[in-house]
Amino acid sequence: MNELVTGDAVVLGLQPARLPSRALAIVIDLAVVLTAFMLISIGLAVAAVSMDEAAGAAIAVAAFLLVLVGGPIAVETLTHGRSLGKLACGLRVVRDDGGPIRFRHALVRGAMGMVEILGTFGVVACVSSLVSARGRRLGDVFAGTLVVRERLPAGRASAVPPPPPWLVGRFAQLDLSAVPDELWLAVRQYLTRMHQLDGAVGWSIAERLSADLVACTGTPAPQGVPAAAYLAAVVNERQTRDVHRVVASAGHGAPVYRPADVSAREGHRPEALRTEAQSTPTNAFGPVGSPSAPAGPLHPSESTAPADPDGTAAAPARPAGPKGFAPPA
Structure with a gap:
């Protein structure tokens, strides 16, 4: 199983994109780029009618580099790896550790794309993608990137049931x-x-x-x-x-x-009550019994003296005054 693992040995739940989806995304991107290049070339040709042949050739080369090479690099940099074709196919270019790409990654991919896609009509890119375990072309290998699937088949996620x-x-x-x-x-x-x-x-x-x-x-x-x-x-x-x-x-x-x-088990109880609950004897299935209620009075106003139905018991002694004399009854 091809898993994406970061430097901290964390397995990421990302699925590498395969050749069919990547090829469809590249075809869409090329169609958009070539259309833009043709429109820009026609406009430049009309504007450069009065120029000499050398100036027209320089303008044509500049348009080729800016549109066919600089355009995809700028788009992938600004969108963090999502060109129009990848957006349509649910793909994204990420780094090997799963993070978003930067300009240097897009630059290496675009420069290598001129050779393996435009220069060889995609033959080198297809072969390298088929040979690679993660479906990477040479541009991805040199740039340290990976094309992953963003849209996965929808499934009903099940949560892990809580323990007793x-x-x-x-x-x-x-x-x-x-x-x-x-x-x-x-x-x-x-x-x-x-x-x-x-x-x-x-x-x-x-x-x-x-x-x-x-x-x-x-x-x-x-x-x-x-x-x-x-x-x-x-x-x-x-x-x-x-x-x-x-x-x-x-x-x-x-x-x-x-x-x-x-949290539900502890119920946000005070620390003293948690300590008392933890000291309760337990067996394999939970606590045995419950802590007994305190034997002393729960409030200072409660008295522990025995009941006196006849009313003959002596009243409790009053506290002495400030000079040692007992106040009058």
């Missing part, structure tokens, strides 16, 4: 650095489609993915936790860490936003 509330946060100490991206993708695809699978088939897939995840992390799964719930909880933990990492790198003291299921 009693599993959220239980894998905060789990080492996920050794888990490969292919395994994360397989786990995500399973979680989004597990309700469409047969029960026995889904259970076997979950067990296999859970065993692979345990082998990568080196920590066994908790006893009594279903494999699907374990996978959902670990994926949720990874998403939480990704959010923390992004906010911390962007942030300068910015508040850390957590996924909705974690």
Whole structure:
């Protein structure tokens, strides 16, 4: 599978464009450029009737360079890789790391395009695009660019189901650095489609993915936790860490936003209540019991003295005055 990977080992979800779509975009661009070149040439020929032959040849060469070479370079620079043909076909030119191109990238692509497209009638460009794993022509190779598809087939995106509330946060100490991206993708695809699978088939897939995840992390799964719930909880933990990492790198003291299921679980409770809730004994399926209510009075006005139905009990002593004398009853 041809994946676009940045220098930070981040896999981008971009699909390289193939030869048919690129060829159609080039044909559209050439038709527009040649039409503009013919109109400009006719106008210049009419204006240069009174000039000598050398001046007319110089004007023709200048028009050729400005329109057929400078035009596509200027358009790709100003639109960040989207010419008219690429816009019609849903394509865009990007750098190897997925970023927008600049003038130097468009200049190298345009200069090489004169040789491999205009000079050889597109033969060299077609051969290099067929040989390349990402469909790149020589201009893309020298410029460090790639033509990708912007418009992908519309599909119904399915979100990863959240884990059970009693599993959220239980894998905060789990080492996920050794888990490969292919395994994360397989786990995500399973979680989004597990309700469409047969029960026995889904259970076997979950067990296999859970065993692979345990082998990568080196920590066994908790006893009594279903494999699907374990996978959902670990994926949720990874998403939480990704959010923390992004906010911390962007942030300068910015508040850390957590996924909705974690916030709903904690309910934005005070820190003391969170500490008390975390100290509650748990088993494999969640908290056991609930913390007992405090034995003391909840308000200073509440009294803990025993009831006196006869009214014969002595009244509580009043506080002494400023000079040690008790105030009158």
